[in-house]
């Protein structure tokens with residue numbers, strides 16, 4: 034498999050690896066994937082009081098596309114609102130990273146994780162009220 | 163000597179041609195060399211080429227303690243396997259139509275057997291034990307009155323295990339069944355004595371032993387005589403078994419490669435073992451790494467490793483500075499994980515996180531140190547980013 038230079042760069046130096054304290058009320062975590070299916074992503078996002086994504090962290094297992102897409106996602110997430118995050122689609126990663134069709138599920142996993150995180154944040158908001 | 167190329171750890175896929183072999187091959191190509199057709203009996207060009215071909219035949223025969231007359235030139239082990247299996251099946255089909263082989267054979271054997279299944283033959287595919295070795299009682303039990311051929315390999319190209327072809331030959335001989343062995347990965351690397359082994363047909367490849375690609379041989383026993391139907395017709399070369407003008411330069415290359423392997427057998431073996439052991443010592447303390455295939459009964463130049471906790475494609479990218487294989491080289495083009503590992507009962511998931519490292523004559527201890535350092539660092543790094 035030949036990878037684009039952006040994939041290789043993120044694969045070799047993935048951004049924002051780590052965890053955030055999910056017991057904090059402004060932190061959400063999404064956990065997607067199964068090890069025996071080849072991909073697992075844990076995505077943590079911290080929101081500020083205005084509802085902007087302040088920071089994010091990932092733990093990721095999988096092929097080079099998942100690692101690169103998850104890493105790229107942490108850069109994308111920064112300072113986005115919930116609505117903006119919900120609009121993030123897998124084709125952004127497909128395009129940026131030149132992901133071949135047989136590996137699109139890697140990009141979908143990242144989209145799913147972001148959506149799950151948004152959902153978790155919304156239920157947080159509901160419980161505030 | 164280091165350059166920008168990855169460190170070559172894929173000697174079971176192919177080997178570089180030994181420079182001494184290249185020197186010899188060059189003398190049989192152009193106007194200043196012996197370019198004649200070995201089949202030309204009317205002039206010195208032909209006689210000299212023929213002499214060279216017969217010398218090479220003796221060199222190949224000597225490595226495995228066969229008679230030169232028992233060596234037939236082919237285009238590689240793939241052709242040798244096909245000629246042995248299809249050729250024997252077609253010759254002996256009146257005696258019976260049952261063949262025994264193993265699930266972990268090379269595709270050259272499996273696909274030849276599959277072809278024969280379409281021609282009305284029946285094939286039993288033995289399942290090896292989880293260490294890759296065949297239980298001899300399984301072989302004995304699979305034999306039927308109509309069994310005409312058993313084809314089992316010597317050294318497995320993926321996991322490197324060595325089958326007990328001596329004991330297998332005793333079984334097949336007792337039952338009067340032709341025994342073919344694919345020795346593409348073992349010739350010149352572990353001892354083979356066809357005086358002692360009851361093997362009837364044996365396949366060889368030049369490019370696994372520092373000879374040229376596209377060149378091989380088939381050993382066809384004379385005592386007791388084994389008969390084959392040829393696959394290629396036209397001119398009756400090689401006692402009618404394999405027609406076509408002999409590729410003198412390729413043949414002398416194979417002969418020289420086998421002669422060198424014979425001559426420095428012990429020092430090659432020692433060096434390769436030392437490289438492999440150093441490689442394993444550098445990796446064995448990392449948790450979650452297992453060797454596939456029996457740990458003791460295996461070729462000294464092979465390590466087949468499952469590295470847990472890192473996905474297969476990521477392993478390959480992380481090890482980009484190393485030239486290694488995921489499945490066998492021939493199947494790397496397809497994404498289906500190794501059928502050899504699956505036959506040992508290894509899950510698809512783990513089979514995907516498995517690599518084959520193979521060292522050879524030109525591997526250096528410095529390369530091993532570098533490879534170990536890269537692997538240690540990358541395994542640690544990728545496991546640290548995983549949940």
Ligand SMILES: Cc1ncc(COP(=O)(O)O)c(C=O)c1O
Pocket residue numbers: 175237238239240241243268270315317318319344346347366367368369376377378492
């Ligand atoms: C065990 C075995 N048999 C047969 C072959 C095919 O040999 P060749 O490339 O000479 O056709 C190989 C090489 O891939 C092999 O490893």
